[in-house]
Amino acid sequence: MKAPAKINLFLRVTGRRPDGFHELVSLMCPVALYDNLTLTPAKQGIHVICGHPDVPEDASNLADRAARLFMETAIHESFPSVSGLTIQIDKKIPVGAGLGGGSSDAAAVLTALNRHRGYPLSTAALMELAGRLGADVPFFIQGGAALATGIGDRLEPFSHLTSWTALLVYPNVAVSTAWVYKNLNLRLTKDEKKLRKFHFKGRFFNVAEHLVNDLEPVTAKAFPVIEEIKRLLLAHGAAGAMMSGSGSTVFGLFETPGRAKSAYSALCDNQRSQNWTLYVADLLIHRPVIA
Ligand SMILES: C[C@](O)(CO)[C@H](O)COP(=O)(O)OP(=O)(O)OC[C@H]1O[C@@H](n2ccc(N)nc2=O)[C@H](O)[C@@H]1O
Numbered sequence: 001m002k003a004p005a006k007i008n009l010f011l012r013v014t015g016r017r018p019d020g021f022h023e024l025v026s027l028m029c030p031v032a033l034y035d036n037l038t039l040t041p042a043k044q045g046i047h048v049i050c051g052h053p054d055v056p057e058d059a060s061n062l063a064d065r066a067a068r069l070f071m072e073t074a075i076h077e078s079f080p081s082v083s084g085l086t087i088q089i090d091k092k093i094p095v096g097a098g099l100g101g102g103s104s105d106a107a108a109v110l111t112a113l114n115r116h117r118g119y120p121l122s123t124a125a126l127m128e129l130a131g132r133l134g135a136d137v138p139f140f141i142q143g144g145a146a147l148a149t150g151i152g153d154r155l156e157p158f159s160h161l162t163s164w165t166a167l168l169v170y171p172n173v174a175v176s177t178a179w180v181y182k183n184l185n186l187r188l189t190k191d192e193k194k195l196r197k198f199h200f201k202g203r204f205f206n207v208a209e210h211l212v213n214d215l216e217p218v219t220a221k222a223f224p225v226i227e228e229i230k231r232l233l234l235a236h237g238a239a240g241a242m243m244s245g246s247g248s249t250v251f252g253l254f255e256t257p258g259r260a261k262s263a264y265s266a267l268c269d270n271q272r273s274q275n276w277t278l279y280v281a282d283l284l285i286h287r288p289v290i291a
């Protein structure tokens with residue numbers, strides 16, 4: 001099954017909880033760049049096969065953790081015995097890229113196991129399990145664009161968005177999300193705090209006004225290539241350009257797939273892009289219809 005990447009179109013950090021996690025307001029949208037997962041029954045245990053140098057194949061893989069958590073929880077509810085599982089991941093989403101690849105793999109495993117076992121868990125229970133695996137995982141269970149609050153786990157579907165095509169540029173540097181949050185300066189004035197609580201309710205997302213990411217300056221300071229990519233995307237016709245999540249991927253938003261593809265070609269011809277990986281991907285605004 002397909003596990004999509006995501007981009008953050010709006011990300012304001014509004015505070016820090018006593019446990020160190022940050023509160024935020026973020027508009028997130030899946031994009032049509034996918035990992036492909038194949039789940040097959042095994043005699044015993046959970047096995048991950050991925051073959052990507054930066055993705056663990058042991059129990060620390062988020063897809064493995066998701067399967068384990070599901071079995072521990074749902075087995076008690078409806079199954080007499082634990083069966084094994086092999087998870088094959090064809091990794092297309094770059095790793096440590098701010099595109100939520102690991103989180104999406106985990107959500108895909110939870111959703112597939114729940115469906116396959118005849119829905120022992122409600123969507124709400126599945127989302128709760130997902131939240132235990134990572135802040136971004138519940139978003140991928142829900143599907144479609146969403147406005148996230150809390151630590152990213154409180155979600156409202158959001159459809160006031162134009163069908164942009166994104167050009168994603170991954171500069172081949174992996175960024176640790178924990179490092180970015182740790183280096184974020186959160187000393188905010190009262191006015192700034194008010195601004196950051198900006199509410200999208202009933203409003204249409206406007207690129208010129210709303211495209212913002214509080215984490216971008218932190219990552220861009222360590223990796224100046226981020227500013228360089230933003231400049232190039234804007235110079236090649238993007239309506240807006242910004243880093244996604246904690247980085248390092250930068251996306252440009254284009255009005256049509258044709259314009260995104262022209263920018264893709266122009267950037268590929270540029271000497272500077274030799275070490276970068278580029279993808280053209282439509283925004284997946286609406287929740288998939290489940291048959
Ligand atoms: C940057 C975003 O991707 C934006 O959508 C998310 O906020 C991060 O989501 P994620 O990668 O699923 O994050 P997790 O795997 O849950 O957390 C990784 C680390 O990031 C920090 N973290 C994460 C989420 C959050 N709201 N506040 C944090 O401070 C914590 O140090 C945590 O240990």
Ligand SMILES: Nc1ncnc2c1ncn2[C@@H]1O[C@H](COP(=O)(O)OP(=O)(O)OP(=O)(O)O)[C@@H](O)[C@H]1O
Nearest residue numbers: 054061062095096097098099100101102105177245
């Ligand atoms: N299934 C998985 N796919 C990718 N990375 C995984 C997976 N399981 C564990 N990891 C580990 O998680 C780390 C970051 O993975 P990921 O690519 O999801 O981060 P990210 O792109 O920064 O995502 P986010 O936007 O959620 O911060 C890597 O160090 C990787 O080794």
